[in-house]
Amino acid sequence: MRDDGAVVNRQAPERLSDHALAAFGAVDVDRPFGLYLHVPFCATRCGYCDFNTYTAGELGSSSSPQSWMEGVRRELDAAASMLAPERPVETVFVGGGTPSLLGGDGLAELLDAVRDSFTLAPGAEVTTESNPESTSPEFFDRLRSAGYTRISLGMQSAATHVLSVLERNHTPGRALDAAREAAAAGFEHLNLDLIYGTPGESDADLAASIDAVLSVPVDHVSAYALIVEDGTAFARKVRRGEVPMPDDDVLAARYEMLDARLSAAGLTWYEVSNWALPQTDSVCRHNEAYWRSDDWWGIGPGAHSHVNGVRFWNQKHPATYSASLAGGALPIAGQEMLTADDVHTEAVMLRLRMRGGLPVSMLDDAERARADVAVAAGLLVVASDAYVLTDRGRLLADGVVRDILD
Structure with a gap:
């Protein structure tokens, strides 16, 4: 734990x-x-x-x-x-x-x-x-x-x-x-x-x-x-x-x-x-x-699921997967309860990749300051109260995320 x-x-x-x-x-x-x-x-x-x-x-x-x-x-x-x-x-x-x-x-x-x-x-x-x-x-x-x-x-x-x-x-x-x-x-x-x-x-x-x-x-x-x-x-x-x-x-x-x-x-x-x-x-x-980190259940060998902040994943091999279920057990290989920090990090990583962008309100003051540096560098623009990747920013999306999250 x-x-x-x-x-x-x-x-x-x-x-x-x-x-x-x-x-x-x-x-x-x-x-x-x-x-x-x-x-x-x-x-x-x-x-x-x-x-x-x-x-x-x-x-x-x-x-x-x-x-x-x-x-x-x-x-x-x-x-x-x-x-x-x-x-x-x-x-x-x-x-x-x-x-x-x-x-x-x-x-x-x-x-x-x-x-x-x-x-x-x-x-x-x-x-x-x-x-x-x-x-x-x-x-x-x-x-x-x-x-x-x-x-x-x-x-x-x-x-x-x-x-x-x-x-x-x-x-x-x-x-x-x-x-x-x-x-x-x-x-x-x-x-x-x-x-x-x-x-x-x-x-x-x-x-x-x-x-x-x-x-x-x-x-x-x-x-x-x-x-x-x-x-x-x-x-x-x-x-x-x-x-x-x-x-x-x-x-x-x-x-x-x-x-x-x-x-x-x-x-x-x-x-x-x-x-x-x-x-x-x-x-x-x-x-x-x-x-958007909505809810989904992954069915099948090795499939991953996310339900209300719980992430879990299945046993990988098809034989082990089927045998677990035949025996009355879920085929769970692992599980994790996402913390508030986990949820925030994933939201920044994923929302920023989308055309709708990352809502400004989702960032704290320090993160907004770092995002504004990316705006000045031509990697982000602010549109409809969201940070959106520019064409150049899309080429460097992973780096932009890292810089915002520091």
Whole structure:
């Protein structure tokens, strides 16, 4: 126990602490609530990925989509029993891993499992990530009829040699065809993911990738700088000198190119790495909930949750996860009660990344003084009583946050 009385248990308790349960009981039922469902399966492992995913060879006979689904159903029931039954789910996000490996019927069954335990709010946003290679027109038709409202496709690049460096197993054109198929099935909300700064990528490669994205009916684009994560195959290649570390100056220039081209096409940044058409329903409401520190329950192996200042996370391995639930225990690997300082730090870190900015009222006098230094340096502006990153400030967002929090 910390000296502030908060409980931090990083072992594997079979239940949430009494502190956590008390916090659950004090939840405002009108506070936005979402569900994240983690599908841990992948056909192959991309060299840069450090997500909690497993190929069939890595799992062997220890786990299967069937045992995972049984665990998910049990966790959904447990979550619903611990929260106010009248509290509707406003957003659902199915991520991974590769959710599309479940097929259209499998993802429909997953959404049915959500409905069996929870009530979806009218107009709920329901998103699934998909690998272009495991989709088809029939797949998208099935998702649309099941009640999904939003599709996020992993494209990463239109350059074959860039995909090769990333160890992605799809062809550049397949992501574009998948987007068209999803639109033909009736999906109005489509996202394509890009990764920029991959060693060997040129300015022309990224420009071609952006042009390709804009050639299909997407209303949302997410673009992330390549990060070398410890423990990945890509990190080992960098360490051995087989590929260079991404260059910070190159990453900054590529980001400026992305922002300029997407803005010219009518997509507006609403978070540092995300752009959407101006319609309100084009933004990803589920991700906005993360950045606002709303409540969500993460279902599945390794999934993280946040409910009324309580953060907890699940056991990572699918077999351990399912076995815990089959034995009547929550699959909790750890939990933490956030202090007031924790909540404040996260609010500064996350709100400042959003276009709406960080309300001036959220900072104390010393922090406002440091934020005003960033204003003088051209990194922030004050708009509608909030500190908002300038174009240059977005390139240095992490540093701006550190300076404000000192």
